[in-house]
Amino acid sequence: MANRVPVIAGNWKMNTDVESGLKLASDILRLTNDVSGVEKIVCPPFISITRIAEELSGSSIQVGAQNVSSSANGALTGEISATMLQGQVSHVIVGHSERRAQNNETSEQISLKAIAVAEARMTPILCTGEDLAIRQAGKASSFVSEQLEANLAGFTEWDSLIVAYEPVWAIGTGEAATSDQAQEMTAVCREVIRKLAPHAADSIRVLYGGSVNSGNVGELLSQPDIDGALVGGASLKADEFSKLIVAASSG
Numbered sequence: 460m461a462n463r464v465p466v467i468a469g470n471w472k473m474n475t476d477v478e479s480g481l482k483l484a485s486d487i488l489r490l491t492n493d494v495s496g497v498e499k500i501v502c503p504p505f506i507s508i509t510r511i512a513e514e515l516s517g518s519s520i521q522v523g524a525q526n527v528s529s530s531a532n533g534a535l536t537g538e539i540s541a542t543m544l545q546g547q548v549s550h551v552i553v554g555h556s557e558r559r560a561q562n563n564e565t566s567e568q569i570s571l572k573a574i575a576v577a578e579a580r581m582t583p584i585l586c587t588g589e590d591l592a593i594r595q596a597g598k599a600s601s602f603v604s605e606q607l608e609a610n611l612a613g614f615t616e617w618d619s620l621i622v623a624y625e626p627v628w629a630i631g632t633g634e635a636a637t638s639d640q641a642q643e644m645t646a647v648c649r650e651v652i653r654k655l656a657p658h659a660a661d662s663i664r665v666l667y668g669g670s671v672n673s674g675n676v677g678e679l680l681s682q683p684d685i686d687g688a689l690v691g692g693a694s695l696k697a698d699e700f701s702k703l704i705v706a707a708s709s710g
């Protein structure tokens with residue numbers, strides 16, 4: 460984990476309503492507000508963001524969004540722009556594999572989203588990762604390298620970026636990457652950053668995501684290029700998510 464401050468971010472995906480989301484946020488707060496040496500982020504559905512941001516205001520937990528439009532405003536029914544999120548959230552997930560697959564998001568759109576988020580003074584959490592067929596073909600490294608480079612086209616705000624390596628085959632399957640696999644691929648991500656922005660490569664946090672839980676988080680975080688976790692299922696249980704935060708704080 461080098462000397463970068465670790466990040467534990469929860470991607471709630473399309474789970475929780477406003478009331479249960481508020482309860483989850485306040486339970487996580489109660490269990491972890493005093494835990495230091497780790498950045499804590501929860502990313503609820505859009506509908507809950509305002510209330511949860513109020514609930515967590517002034518606390519050690521930050522709020523993120525799960526998506527953003529690549530456009531500034533206009534006739535885009537159902538979309539939410541970066542400037543609308545400004546002041547509500549500190550981070551925005553972009554390029555999650557579920558959105559790439561289900562919403563046909565292209566690399567070009569994803570790079571525009573990352574730029575829009577950074578221009579609005581928030582931090583993009585840019586996701587990248589290969590699917591099973593690519594891994595089995597032995598092409599995981601070259602795929603992630605090319606995907607991440609394409610997604611960072613035109614990006615300049617290197618002081619404000621988090622990258623998350625999330626292999627599609629490990630998301631929601633209960634089968635996390637091994638710590639060796641995750642280390643190898645987070646190092647690939649860091650090399651891409653080094654190529655694009657040499658001065659930022661050793662400070663940008665690169666997270667691992669995909670079936671992270673309290674049983675595997677310690678070994679994952681002990682790897683030199685893994686600076687934290689982007690967590691789906693386990694972020695919906697306050698006690699389990701809190702264990703990840705505690706593990707990162709002492710890791």
Ligand code: 13P
Nearest residue numbers: 470630631669670691692
């Ligand atoms: P799981 O932790 O449920 O595998 O989800 C990972 C993820 O997609 C986080 O963005």
